[in-house]
Amino acid sequence: MNSTSYTDIILQKINDGKDDEAINLLYKKVFPLVKKYIVGRGGDKEDVFDLFQDALVEFYKMVGAKKYDSRYKVEAFVYNLCIHKWLNKIKRDQRLVFKDDLEMTVNQYVETERVDYQFLGKEEQLIHQLFEKIGDKCKELLTYTIFNDLMMEDIVIRMGFASIAAAKMQHQRCKQKVLDEIHSNPEILNKLKGI
Amino acid sequence: MTPQENIELLIRKFSRGQLSEKELDELELLKQTDPNIQKQIDDYQMLSVFINESKLIDIKNIATKAHQKAIKRNDVIKKAVVIGSVATIAFLGIAIVWYTNTEKQTILTPTDTIKKNNKSKPNNVTEKTVGLAPKGNTIYDSREKSIVQHKPVTNHTSSKDSIQKQLENTFVDNKIIEQPTTTQKTNTLNKATTTPRQDSTMRLDPCKKVTLQADFSVQSTCKEEQTGSIKLNRCSGGYKPYHFQVYDIHHNPLDDFMHLEAGHYKILITDTKGCTSWQEIIVPEKSCQNHYTINPFIGETWETPKKDKKGHLKIVDKKGNIYFSQNLAPAEVLFWDGKSNNGDIKSGYYLFYIQYEDNSMTNGTVTIIE
Structure with a gap:
């Protein structure tokens, strides 16, 4: 498997909603390298996975926002994100930085670190509970339209709707259902309004 | 596309920052004419944040699962390696002890065996x-x-x-x-x-x-x-x-x-x-010269050549008189002590002939000295 096809496969899997497969592939390929790099330079072994997870979220955000340039190798991109995040963490912790060791394989991707994820712990639970109420089907449909920004025609094929009209109707219902749930849950509403 | 669908598309693009100048102006105009548009934009953005965060939480969960799976797999491998090492060491230990014991037994056994053999040997074995x-x-x-x-x-x-x-x-x-x-x-x-x-x-x-x-x-x-x-x-x-x-x-x-x-x-x-x-x-x-000299008076004998066939030995004196003769069985070796057929020993020069059943012949000389 060459790098280009590997990147294509990952992006295709993300686009198809096969996140499990995409993340497992990335984990197997990138995580050991990141671990080797960080631990080999005196980094904390416990931090490696957190950094990898954050880098993965960052990468997904870019893919979701259609900002990811598919000319970059996915594995190199995620790897460099991890390294940058680790270096930033070291800076914050005022530890030693081994800048000389850093090699960029992706075209100078520099992302200002933002680790202020809105939902942590309790909020995660709330979101989980909310989606349990609206069901997996709605979650999938809304993810396709909002996160993946797919056309309704595409969604009809992927989710097996009878027609575009049926898909649109279902989408409308799901959207309304979620909004109702959000509005009825002041904790989430306040959090979302604050973003 | 219905007007409502058009508005939704504009809102969607607006939320993603994908509106052109013209579309942005159109949305602004709509917002001024219809106060409900702003609410739709807010709802969409709220929903968007909610869905995106939900998606990212899912990503985190999947990654965590992958990580835990890998840790579990590594633990299994580590355990297998440890168990394998312990088993190997134990096996080697047992093998060494067993080998040592066996060595002791094998040193003792042959003597026992020989004794057994001797005991079990029948009386008429010579x-x-x-x-x-x-x-x-x-x-x-x-x-x-x-x-x-x-x-x-x-x-x-x-x-x-x-x-x-x-x-x-x-x-x-x-x-x-x-x-x-x-x-x-x-x-x-x-x-x-x-x-x-x-x-x-x-x-x-x-x-x-x-x-x-x-x-x-x-x-x-x-x-x-x-x-x-x-x-x-x-x-x-x-x-x-x-x-x-x-x-x-x-x-x-x-x-x-x-x-x-x-x-x-x-x-x-x-x-x-x-x-x-x-x-x-x-x-x-x-190749041997068949000329032999013996002193039978001091116990020396002439040994006839061994052949796997019947033969007849004749020893004659220089005058051609038969001094000694005897049949030889296959593979028989005769140790001739110099005595004639009469039983006396006369020193002198003798010729010997051994005629075999296949008509081959061996001859030579035997000199008896005193």
Whole structure:
């Protein structure tokens, strides 16, 4: 498997909603390298996975926002994100930085670190509970339209709707259902309004 | 596209920052004319944040699961390695203890076995001290009797029997010991060369590090005669006492190795542990002048050449008178003491002729001196 096809496969899997497969592939390929790099330079072994997870979220955000340039190798991109995040963490912790060791394989991707994820712990639970109420089907449909920004025609094929009209109707219902749930849950509403 | 769908598309693009100038103006105009548009934008953005965050939480969960799975797999591998290492060490420990015990047993066993063999030997098995010059067919006949009379030892293991069988006639430190066994077969012998004797107490191969080496002196034979011989000088390696068995080219065991014709012979050396080694010996041929001188007055004899065929010996004096004559059986060696047919000994020059049944002849001279 060459790098280009590997990147294509990952992006295709993300686009198809096969996140499990995409993340497992990335984990197997990138995580050991990141671990080797960080631990080999005196980094904390416990931090490696957190950094990898954050880098993965960052990468997904870019893919979701259609900002990811598919000319970059996915594995190199995620790897460099991890390294940058680790270096930033070291800076914050005022530890030693081994800048000389850093090699960029992706075209100078520099992302200002933002680790202020809105939902942590309790909020995660709330979101989980909310989606349990609206069901997996709605979650999938809304993810396709909002996160993946797919056309309704595409969604009809992927989710097996009878027609575009049926898909649109279902989408409308799901959207309304979620909004109702959000509005009825002041904790989430306040959090979302604050973003 | 309905007006509502158009508005939703604009809101969607607006939320993603994908609106063109024209579309942005259009949305601004819509917002001014319809106050509900702003609410739709807010709802969409709220929903968008909610869905995106939900998606990212899912990503985190999937990654966590992958990580936990990998940790679990690594733990299993680590455990397997640890268990494997412990098992290997334990196995090695057991093997060492077992090997040590077995070594002790194998050192003791051969002596026991020999004693057993001696005890189980039937009464009519003979042990003769004849050096390396048995008197031809005398011993051979005796052995044949033993073979007929004795049955194989039955209270030993089958593998032991196999080895015992191959040692039909052995000589130990210049002693010939006749074993009470049946006649040998070639395939049994060949098998014995690769399979050391296995007692019930012997589990490891004791012959692995044993190299048996024997040094023989070979006396060449006169052309078309059987005057060659093989004599043991020394033997090393293995455990004493050693057993030797000479086989001819047809794998027939020989009990007489002092009257050999020219050719290849194989010697099976067996030590007390049953370790074996084969050695090949060539008895060369030489041309001999058949002129012999003996002094029978001091006990010297003239030894007739050994041939595997019947013959008739005539010894005549220089006048052509028959001094001595006798028939020779196949493979018989006559030790002539110089006496005439009358029983007296006259010194002088004699001619001998041995006419064989196939009309071949050996002749020469024998001078009797005083």
